[in-house]
Amino acid sequence: MVSASHADSSLEALAATLDPSRRSWVSSANASESDFPIQNLPFCVFSRASDVPRVGVAIGDQIVDVHAALSRGLLHGDALAAAEACSHRSMNALMALGRLPARALRTQLSELLRAGGAGDDARESLGPALLVAQRDVTLHLPAVVGDYTDFYASVHHATNVGRMFRPDNPLLPNYKWVPIGYHGRASSVVVSGTPVHRPMGQRKGPTDDVPAVGPSRSLDYELEVAAWVGAGNALGSTIPLSAADEHLFGLSLLNDWSARDLQAWEYQPLGPFLAKNFTSSVSPFVVTLDALEPFRAPLAPRADGDPAPLPYLSDDRDRARGGFDLTLDVSLRTATMRASGDAPVRVSRASFLDLYWSLGQMLTHHASNGCNLRPGDVLGSGTVSGPLDGAQGCLLELTRRGAQPLTLPNGEQRGFLEDGDEVVLTGYAERPGAVRIGFGHCIGVVG
Amino acid sequence: MVSASHADSSLEALAATLDPSRRSWVSSANASESDFPIQNLPFCVFSRASDVPRVGVAIGDQIVDVHAALSRGLLHGDALAAAEACSHRSMNALMALGRLPARALRTQLSELLRAGGAGDDARESLGPALLVAQRDVTLHLPAVVGDYTDFYASVHHATNVGRMFRPDNPLLPNYKWVPIGYHGRASSVVVSGTPVHRPMGQRKGPTDDVPAVGPSRSLDYELEVAAWVGAGNALGSTIPLSAADEHLFGLSLLNDWSARDLQAWEYQPLGPFLAKNFTSSVSPFVVTLDALEPFRAPLAPRADGDPAPLPYLSDDRDRARGGFDLTLDVSLRTATMRASGDAPVRVSRASFLDLYWSLGQMLTHHASNGCNLRPGDVLGSGTVSGPLDGAQGCLLELTRRGAQPLTLPNGEQRGFLEDGDEVVLTGYAERPGAVRIGFGHCIGVVG
Numbered sequence: 049m050v051s052a053s054h055a056d057s058s059l060e061a062l063a064a065t066l067d068p069s070r071r072s073w074v075s076s077a078n079a080s081e082s083d084f085p086i087q088n089l090p091f092c093v094f095s096r097a098s099d100v101p102r103v104g105v106a107i108g109d110q111i112v113d114v115h116a117a118l119s120r121g122l123l124h125g126d127a128l129a130a131a132e133a134c135s136h137r138s139m140n141a142l143m144a145l146g147r148l149p150a151r152a153l154r155t156q157l158s159e160l161l162r163a164g165g166a167g168d169d170a171r172e173s174l175g176p177a178l179l180v181a182q183r184d185v186t187l188h189l190p191a192v193v194g195d196y197t198d199f200y201a202s203v204h205h206a207t208n209v210g211r212m213f214r215p216d217n218p219l220l221p222n223y224k225w226v227p228i229g230y231h232g233r234a235s236s237v238v239v240s241g242t243p244v245h246r247p248m249g250q251r252k253g254p255t256d257d258v259p260a261v262g263p264s265r266s267l268d269y270e271l272e273v274a275a276w277v278g279a280g281n282a283l284g285s286t287i288p289l290s291a292a293d294e295h296l297f298g299l300s301l302l303n304d305w306s307a308r309d310l311q312a313w314e315y316q317p318l319g320p321f322l323a324k325n326f327t328s329s330v331s332p333f334v335v336t337l338d339a340l341e342p343f344r345a346p347l348a349p350r351a352d353g354d355p356a357p358l359p360y361l362s363d364d365r366d367r368a369r370g371g372f373d374l375t376l377d378v379s380l381r382t383a384t385m386r387a388s389g390d391a392p393v394r395v396s397r398a399s400f401l402d403l404y405w406s407l408g409q410m411l412t413h414h415a416s417n418g419c420n421l422r423p424g425d426v427l428g429s430g431t432v433s434g435p436l437d438g439a440q441g442c443l444l445e446l447t448r449r450g451a452q453p454l455t456l457p458n459g460e461q462r463g464f465l466e467d468g469d470e471v472v473l474t475g476y477a478e479r480p481g482a483v484r485i486g487f488g489h490c491i492g493v494v495g
Numbered sequence: 496m497v498s499a500s501h502a503d504s505s506l507e508a509l510a511a512t513l514d515p516s517r518r519s520w521v522s523s524a525n526a527s528e529s530d531f532p533i534q535n536l537p538f539c540v541f542s543r544a545s546d547v548p549r550v551g552v553a554i555g556d557q558i559v560d561v562h563a564a565l566s567r568g569l570l571h572g573d574a575l576a577a578a579e580a581c582s583h584r585s586m587n588a589l590m591a592l593g594r595l596p597a598r599a600l601r602t603q604l605s606e607l608l609r610a611g612g613a614g615d616d617a618r619e620s621l622g623p624a625l626l627v628a629q630r631d632v633t634l635h636l637p638a639v640v641g642d643y644t645d646f647y648a649s650v651h652h653a654t655n656v657g658r659m660f661r662p663d664n665p666l667l668p669n670y671k672w673v674p675i676g677y678h679g680r681a682s683s684v685v686v687s688g689t690p691v692h693r694p695m696g697q698r699k700g701p702t703d704d705v706p707a708v709g710p711s712r713s714l715d716y717e718l719e720v721a722a723w724v725g726a727g728n729a730l731g732s733t734i735p736l737s738a739a740d741e742h743l744f745g746l747s748l749l750n751d752w753s754a755r756d757l758q759a760w761e762y763q764p765l766g767p768f769l770a771k772n773f774t775s776s777v778s779p780f781v782v783t784l785d786a787l788e789p790f791r792a793p794l795a796p797r798a799d800g801d802p803a804p805l806p807y808l809s810d811d812r813d814r815a816r817g818g819f820d821l822t823l824d825v826s827l828r829t830a831t832m833r834a835s836g837d838a839p840v841r842v843s844r845a846s847f848l849d850l851y852w853s854l855g856q857m858l859t860h861h862a863s864n865g866c867n868l869r870p871g872d873v874l875g876s877g878t879v880s881g882p883l884d885g886a887q888g889c890l891l892e893l894t895r896r897g898a899q900p901l902t903l904p905n906g907e908q909r910g911f912l913e914d915g916d917e918v919v920l921t922g923y924a925e926r927p928g929a930v931r932i933g934f935g936h937c938i939g940v941v942g
Contacts, residue, residue, distance in 0.1 A: 195681050200765060210764070220763050225706050226697055230765035231678035231772065234642050235867045236730055245731040247864035250673055250805065259672050261805055283683055283774070284692040310864070316667050317657070318647060318677035319766020322864040325678065327730070358697070358708055417694035417757070417769040420682045 058151055062338055065089075065158040068483045072161045073171045074179065076108030083333075083476065083486025084108055086161055089154045090333040090487075091139055091298065093188040096180060101188045103134035103142055105157055106333055106488075110179040112157060117178050122160060122167075126152035139191045139276075139334065143297045144423035146279035150297070151338050187332035189239040190300065191276065191424030196237050196328065197414060198272075198304060198428040199229040203404040205433040208445040213312065224354050227361070227405040227413040229430075232304070233325030237426060240331045244305055244492040246467065247326040251309035264307035266450065267465040267494060270431040271378050271441030271473055273400060274302035274330050275407045277425040284418040289363040292408035295421065298334040299372070299407075301473045301490035302428050305329070308444050308464070330426070331473070331490035339485050343477035344369035348402050360416060361409045370406030374487075375399060376432055376475045378441065382460050383468030392472045393457055398441050400475075402434045467495030505598055509785055512536075512605040515930045519608045520618045521626065523555030530780075530923065530933025531555055533608055536601045537780040537934075538586060538745065541632040548635045550581035550589055552604055553780055553935075557626040559604060564625050569607060569614075573599035586638040586723075586781065590744045591870035593726035597744070598785050634779035636686040637747065638723065638871030643684050643775065644861060645719075645751060645875040646676040650851040652880040655892040660759065671801050674808070674852040674860040676877075679751070680772030684873060687778045691752055691939040693914065694773040698756035711754035713897065714912040714941060717878040718825050718888030718920055720847060721749035721777050722854045724872040731865040736810040739855035742868065745781040746819070746854075748920045748937035749875050752776070755891050755911070777873070778920070778937035786932050790924040791816035795849050807863060808856045817853030821934075822846060823879055823922045825888065829907050830915030839919045840904055845888050847922075849881045914942035 064070075065087065071078050072086040084090065084106045094111050095101040104111040114134035117123055123131045130153035133142035142150060160167035160174070167174050200206055203223065210218030222228065246267055252259035278297030281287050287295055304324060311323030346368055356362065376399070379392035405413075410427055431441040440446040443464050447453050450463030465471070471494075475487040511517075512534065518525050519533040531537065531553045541558050542548040551558040561581035564570055570578045577600035580589035589597060607614035607621070614621050647653055650670065657665035669675065693714055699706035725744030728734050734742055751771060758770030793815055803809065823846070826839035852860075857874055878888040887893040890911050894900050897910030912918070918941075922934040 213764070222699075222706075222760055222763065225699075226761050228761070228765055228768075230768050231680055233678055233866060234681065235869050235872070238730070245865050248733070249864050252669075252672075258802065259669075259805070261807060283685070286695070307864070313669055314673050314675070315764070315766075316669065317660070317762070317766070318675055319762075319764070321675075321677050322860075322866065325866045326864045355705065358706070360708060413769075417696050417754070417773045418692050419680060419769065419772045422682050425682070 058148060061155040062151055062341065065155055066342060068481065071163045072107060073163045073168055074108045074110055074161060076110065082108055083488050085483045086158055087483045088335060088339045088485045089157060090335045090339065091142065091190070092332045092334065093138060093190055094185040095188065096185055101137045103136065103139055105154070106182065107161055109182050111182055111185060112178055113180055117160070120177060123153070123156055127156040138424070140424040143191060143276060143278045147294060147297065147337065150336060154336065154338065187239060189237065189330065190332060190334050193234045193237045193426050194422045194424055196232040196234045196426045196428065197229050198232045198430060199227060199405070199410050200430040201227060201403040201405040201410060202430055202433045204402060204435050205431040205441060205445065208433060208440065212444065212449050225358065227410045229410065229414065230319045232328060232428065236325055237328045237330060240329050240490045240492070242329060242492065244327045244329070244494050246494060247307050247310065247322065249307060249310035249322050250313055252313045259313060264309055265464065266308035268306045268308050268443045269378065269465065269471045270304040270306055271376055271396060271398060272302040272304050272431060273374070273429040274300045275427040276300065276334055277421045277423060277427065280422040281415050281420055283420040286418060287412055287415040289361060289366050289408055289412040292411045293337060295411055296337055296407060298336040299340070300334055301331040301475050301487050303329040303471060303473055303490050303492060304428055305492070306442070329490055329492045331488050333488045335485060335487055340372050340477060342482040343373040343479065343485065345371050345373045345401060347371040347406055357409065361413060366406055366408050370408050371401045371403065372477065373401055373479065374475050374477050376473070379472040379474070380456070380462065381470040382456065382466070384460060385458060386470065388458070390458065392470060395454060396438060396440055396446060398432045398434045398439045400432055403429060403432065465494050469494045505595060508602040509598055509788065512602055513789055515928065518610045519554060520610045520615055521555045521557055521608060523557065529555055530935050532930045533605055534930045535782060535786045535932045536604060537782045537786065538589065538637070539779045539781065540585060540635040540637055542635065543627060543632055548584045550583065550586055552601070553629070554608055556629050558629055558632060559625055560627055567624060570600070570603050574603040585871070587871040590638060590723060590725045594741060594744065594784065597783060601783065601785065634686060636684065636777065637779060637781050640681045640684045640873050641869045641871055643679040643681045643873045643875065644676050645679045645877060646674060646852070646857045647877040648674060648850040648852040648857060649877055649880045651849060651882050652878040652888060652892065655880060655887065659891065659896050672805065674857045676857065676861065677766045679775060679875065683772055684775045684777060687776050687937045687939070689776060689939065691774050691776070691941050693941060694754050694757065694769065696754060696757035696769050697760055699760045706760060711756055712911065713755035715753045715755050715890045716825065716912065716918045717751040717753055718823055718843060718845060719749040719751050719878060720821070720876040721747045722874040723747065723781055724868045724870060724874065727869040728862050728867055730867040733865060734859055734862040736808060736813050736855055736859040739858045740784060742858055743784055743854060745783040747781055748778040748922050748934050750776040750918060750920055750937050750939055751875055752939065753889070776937055776939045778935050780935045782932060782934055787819050787924060789929040790820040790926065790932065792818050792820045792848060794818040794853055804856065808860060813853055813855050817855050818848045818850065819924065820848055820926065821922050821924050823920065826919040827903070827909065828917040829903065829913070831907060832905060833917065835905070837905065839917060842901060843885060843887055843893060845879045845881045845886045847879055849879065850876060912941050916941045
């Protein structure tokens with residue numbers, strides 16, 4: 049346990065790192081459109097050429113080699129445990145330490161990297177020693193994912209999809225009581241940029257006599273946020289909602305690719321399986337909850353008449369600041385667009401505050417039966433959709449199951465994804481009085 | 496790849512190890528009721544006192560310390576790769592080698608252990624050097640489980656359960672086309688003997704206005720077989736049914752504990768979650784497919800009018816010998832029985848040939864969309880139930896959801912499990928002209 053005074057001083061230090069006036073001597077971090085200002089400092093796993101991967105911290109268009117900073121004696125005291133964990137090939141050891149050691153490390157790095165800070169005098173020597181350009185590295189999956197759980201926390205998504213699969217019964221009676229989730233596939237969680245193969249499978253339309261086997265004809269993306277579990281819990285123990293934040297290490301973007309034709313035929317009664325487990329892509333940068341502190345907010349209010357969450361899912365702090373005010377975008381670029389040099393075009397924009405359940409409620413519910421969560425586990429939010437047109441986080445919703453295809457600027461149409469299509473998820477937090485915190489990209493090209 | 500002549504000689508060697516007349520100088524292996532005769536030689540992970548766990552091979556009431564055999568130069572040639580992998584703390588490295596290296600190792604161990612074989616002259620010195628009594632070791636989870644998939648391959652179970660949850664629609668239209676499966680929880684797969692905690696959760700009966708939260712009132716066991724994946728497949732590649740056996744390393748017993756009240760309320764539309772992921776117990780011995788060779792058989796025939804499996808799930812060899820003729824038992828002992836010194840009493844007996852889908856079909860289906868399987872992954876068969884009374888593999892079926900409780904010999908009744916109840920799964924293969932191959936026990940005590 050951490051003493052109260054230690055926690056207080058750690059919060060004070062955190063507040064300083066979030067100060068909007070803080071700027072870095074790494075000039076690319078100060079650009080207003082940068083995803084990675086000095087206030088962000090997300091973790092990633094990177095490697096140069098044939099080096100063994102290790103954990104670094106992004107700033108601007110660079111990555112801080114934490115191992116190098118440690119070797120040069122630039123880190124000390126309460127940052128050492130996290131810095132040493134950064135020598136591993138994955139973030140699991142760092143995540144296992146929980147949030148405070150990572151905070152201590154980010155606090156010291158922020159001081160080293162800030163203009164006018166401890167590292168400022170030595171920036172000419174520090175730069176080459178500590179920094180590596182993001183364009184020169186390979187980024188890896190942040191952690192070994194022991195278990196990947198996918199939730200279903202957007203009531204708008206659940207209602208839209210439910211209407212298509214069960215027109216007379218779109219939202220099931222348990223939805224407003226239970227943070228619905230299911231286990232996904234850990235082996236096929238891959239880092240952004242990994243090619244996405246179109247899965248084969250069985251499909252059977254309502255008028256088909258028998259199922260056919262072939263490549264999916266309804267390949268879809270799903271716009272999600274991945275929450276990385278930090279400190280875990282022992283099998284048989286639970287995590288109260290008041291402590292849930294301490295078990296959430298940080299967030300990335302997640303694209304839970306889905307084959308809707310396979311899904312419709314296979315999903316009853318035990319849920320999605322081959323329709324989902326062929327690939328799930330995550331972005332390589334893990335944005336800490338600390339960096340998102342200025343963007344905590346209540347979720348959109350429940351509709352009148354909805355039940356209050358049961359006591360184990362209810363907590364004043366969660367009600368007031370259980371959400372994160374993130375804007376999440378999906379952009380699409382076809383092979384034809386790429387050949388013409390066109391940029392990806394945005395097809396959806398959603399707010400992460402439109403979820404029905406907070407990440408804390410999802411985590412607490414997950415462990416409420418004594419299920420053990422482990423460092424590096426992924427909790428997917430489920431597809432993030434808003435109540436309005438254009439805020440639907442997947443093509444299934446956006447095109448009404450393909451019946452109302454999107455028309456792209458070059459005249460191409462899309463009901464579902466075609467080979468060569470590139471899907472780009474982006475996310476960021478932005479508000480007056482705070483510095484923009486970005487997530488980078490989660491990209492996949494089909495085929 | 497393995498040359499044809501190598502494969503032939505390996506099959507010849509295998510046949511010799513299965514010879515029913517072969518006996519061991521380890522006398523406990525020759526008892527007719529032993530689960531572990533010299534023809535079995537299942538793998539396990541064991542440790543003595545404070546030793547680091549490593550992989551061993553069971554014979555009679557002993558375990559062969561493969562590392563010790565290797566250190567003493569008793570193994571050679573094509574057994575070395577598997578023997579070296581046995582120095583690891585888990586079987587993953589051994590499983591990753593695929594079936595042939597394990598066959599080579601078991602062949603050499605069989606020769607060392609057989610009466611009249613290579614080790615017979617030295618048995619007085621070999622015994623103490625190589626063998627450790629099972630009663631003196633701790634047995635561990637056989638492998639680090641990357642992903643645990645649970646299938647639903649017993650049509651009798653699916654029909655019985657479907658009738659309770661959906662009286663008008665017991666068996667869904669996809670069942671006879673798709674080997675239905677879903678992802679379970681890897682973190683809570685534990686070795687036999689681990690205590691089973693009763694999970695808390697939400698439940699809501701059909702006449703309740705709102706859900707209540709509390710300890711499950713309908714705790715159940717599920718009698719299953721776990722298939723361990725050996726050699727894996729790369730993401731995006733598939734495994735034809737003709738090659739499925741080469742990716743199956745061996746089998747254990749599996750108890751997929753289930754909270755039926757939580758399940759009924761939470762499972763739609765994405766499948767079971769907290770009702771299952773609090774504990775799944777596996778037996779510590781991995782019986783190789785090689786040891787089960789004499790017990791390959793066709794599954795029970797599909798009913799008249801059932802569709803033939805689709806081409807990717809159809810193969811002459813699978814049709815002729817896709818099943819394993821195993822007898823699977825569930826026994827129950829209450830705390831009162833234990834206090835009185837009573838043995839567990841058998842409540843179910845099922846045949847593993849009563850499945851609708853073979854393990855090969857499950858594995859091939861699983862990878863048919865390019866999902867990557869990894870060494871150490873577990874494929875659960877789903878609850879094994881037969882068509883007749885007394886062959887139901889869980890209490891939900893056996894007691895008609897608690898409505899027709901079991902009466903035990905001491906007069907106690909059970910609709911579902913109570914605290915202190917001990918559930919013991921056992922399994923074995925037996926037939927005239929072959930030696931009995933057993934699985935040991937999978938045990939869990941509730942509470």
